[in-house]
Each structure stands twice: as C-alpha cells, then as structure tokens.
Amino acid sequence: MSTSSTVVLDRPSPKVATITFHNPPANVVAAETAVRLHEIVTDLENDSNVQVVLFKSDVPDFFLNHFDLAALGELPTPQGDELPIWTDLVLRLSKAPYITVASIRGRTRGAGNELALALDLRYASLENAFFGQPEVGAGLLPGGGGTERLPRFLGRDRALEAILGSGDYDAAHAERWGWVTRALPDAELDTFVDAMVRRLASFDKNSLAAAKAAVNRATLPPDRDLVAVFSEFAHSLTLPGFQVRAAATQAIAAEAGLDFEYRMGEYIARANQQA
Numbered sequence: 001m002s003t004s005s006t007v008v009l010d011r012p013s014p015k016v017a018t019i020t021f022h023n024p025p026a027n028v029v030a031a032e033t034a035v036r037l038h039e040i041v042t043d044l045e046n047d048s049n050v051q052v053v054l055f056k057s058d059v060p061d062f063f064l065n066h067f068d069l070a071a072l073g074e075l076p077t078p079q080g081d082e083l084p085i086w087t088d089l090v091l092r093l094s095k096a097p098y099i100t101v102a103s104i105r106g107r108t109r110g111a112g113n114e115l116a117l118a119l120d121l122r123y124a125s126l127e128n129a130f131f132g133q134p135e136v137g138a139g140l141l142p143g144g145g146g147t148e149r150l151p152r153f154l155g156r157d158r159a160l161e162a163i164l165g166s167g168d169y170d171a172a173h174a175e176r177w178g179w180v181t182r183a184l185p186d187a188e189l190d191t192f193v194d195a196m197v198r199r200l201a202s203f204d205k206n207s208l209a210a211a212k213a214a215v216n217r218a219t220l221p222p223d224r225d226l227v228a229v230f231s232e233f234a235h236s237l238t239l240p241g242f243q244v245r246a247a248a249t250q251a252i253a254a255e256a257g258l259d260f261e262y263r264m265g266e267y268i269a270r271a272n273q274q275a
Contacts, residue, residue: 007036014049015201020058026261027062029111031074038089051205052197056103066110087230090118090145097209099200103193104129114144123193125186129171131179137166137268139242143233148221153178167265248274
C-alpha cells in the first residue's frame with residue numbers, strides 16, 4: 001500500500017475497496033485530497049465488481065478534517081458545465097452504484113463532515129469520534145452539503161444549533177441526533193464494521209444499488225441546492241466577517257499549534273471575542 005497521496009486506495013477483494021485518509025498531523029482536506037478522492041470515486045463507478053467501499057483514517061485522532069483554505073486556489077477550475085470538484089464528489093458518493101461505509105475515529109469537521117454525510121453508513125467510535133460544522137463561527141458558510149444534509153438527518157432546530165453554534169459533538173450525542181448510523185465502543189468498532197462490509201459484499205450488487213437508489217429518491221437534497229451553496233461558500237470568503245475572523249483565528253492557531261485542531265470549537269469562540 002503506497003502512502004504518497006493523502007488518500008490511499010486498497011483492494012482487499014474484488015468486491016471491496018478501502019479508502020484511507022492520510023494527511024498527518026490533522027488530516028485536513030488538501031487540494032490533492034479532493035482531486036485524488038474524485039479520481040478514485042469516479043473510477044470505482046465503472047468497476048463492475050466493487051459493491052462496498054470502506055472509508056477510514058490512519059491518522060490518530062482525526063478521521064477527515066476541515067478544508068485547508070490556503071489550498072482553495074489549487075483546486076481545478078470547472079470548465080464549461082462542470083461542477084466544482086468537491087460538489088461533484090459528494091454528489092457522486094451519494095449516488096454511487098456501490099455502498100459506502102465509514103469507520104470513524106477522531107475529529108470529523110467541515111468538509112470532512114460533509115463527505116461523511118454523503119456516505120451511506122457511518123459507524124463511529126464512542127470514545128474517539130467527534131463531529132462539527134465550524135464554518136459559521138469562522139465567518140463562512142458550509143459549502144459541501146452540510147446545510148442541505150444535516151437538517152434531513154437531525155431536524156431543523158438541531159441542524160441550526162450544530163451549524164450556527166459551530167461546536168464539536170461527541171459520538172454518543174451524534175448517534176442520539178441521527179448524525180451517525182451507530183456509535184460503538186472503540187474496541188468493537190473494527191469487528192462490527194468488518195462484519196457489515198463482508199455482509200454487504202455477499203449480497204447481490206444490483207439489489208443493493210437499486211435499494212440505495214430508491215432510498216435516495218426519498219431522502220437526498222436536490223443537486224441544484226449543493227451547487228448553489230458552494231457558490232455561496234465561495235462568496236463568503238470575500239466578506240468582511242470572514243476577513244476579520246481569519247486574522248484572529250490565524251493568530252490563535254499559530255499560538256495553539258496542533259491543539260487548535262483538537263479543540264477548534266473553543267478556539268473559534270475565542271477568535272470571535274477578539275475579532
């Protein structure tokens with residue numbers, strides 16, 4: 001298994017693919033992360049064998065974190081009618097002809113949370129998984145589907161608390177609210193997820209895909225809403241509210257070091273007090 005990318009693809013069997021996030025120390029989403037993920041997801045759509053794709057991380061304490069805003073300019077520019085790459089990625093994941101499963105340990109925030117929400121099944125470590133959508137606290141808008149998917153999972157008021165409050169939620173709380181499929185003791189997580197992956201891989205692929213498509217018709221937000229919200233996110237990067245908070249946040253992050261990524265909700269609140 002090569003680790004030259006921030007995203008590592010492995011094929012333990014013809015029917016199963018494993019995608020591992022690897023961008024230490026905090027698994028932030030870099031431009032390369034988005035490009036490589038998009039490439040893998042698109043290729044797997046055309047693989048007639050694969051029917052379950054497992055997402056996990058090998059970076060301690062982080063599943064998949066927020067986007068590295070400094071790398072936004074490195075993302076491919078959409079050509080013609082193309083969608084922004086992150087929007088296209090999360091839409092493809094939701095509609096993929098295979099089942100996507102997340103085994104979540106560590107912080108899952110911002111773009112990382114939006115990717116997790118686009119997956120079919122999300123299993124989280126009770127002791128070690130935390131979730132957040134911190135953009136509003138930084139003067140931004142979520143741009144990858146958080147505002148479209150969280151209300152469908154959590155309900156309007158809980159989604160508003162999570163998005164407007166920009167705090168972190170532990171796995172037990174996330175399970176109660178419907179943010180994750182199930183939260184399990186950390187010692188049981190791998191065994192449970194592996195059994196679920198094997199179970200799904202033993203079923204008929206066409207039946208799995210058809211059942212997923214049927215549920216999608218009843219539950220997915222319209223594609224146009226995710227297209228619109230990415231434009232709104234991009235616009236929010238130019239607004240004074242973000243510019244002021246970005247300076248305060250950068251100063252605090254430089255002082256706090258990696259602890260900023262561990263306790264982002266607390267540090268965002270502090271940055272707003274200083275803005």
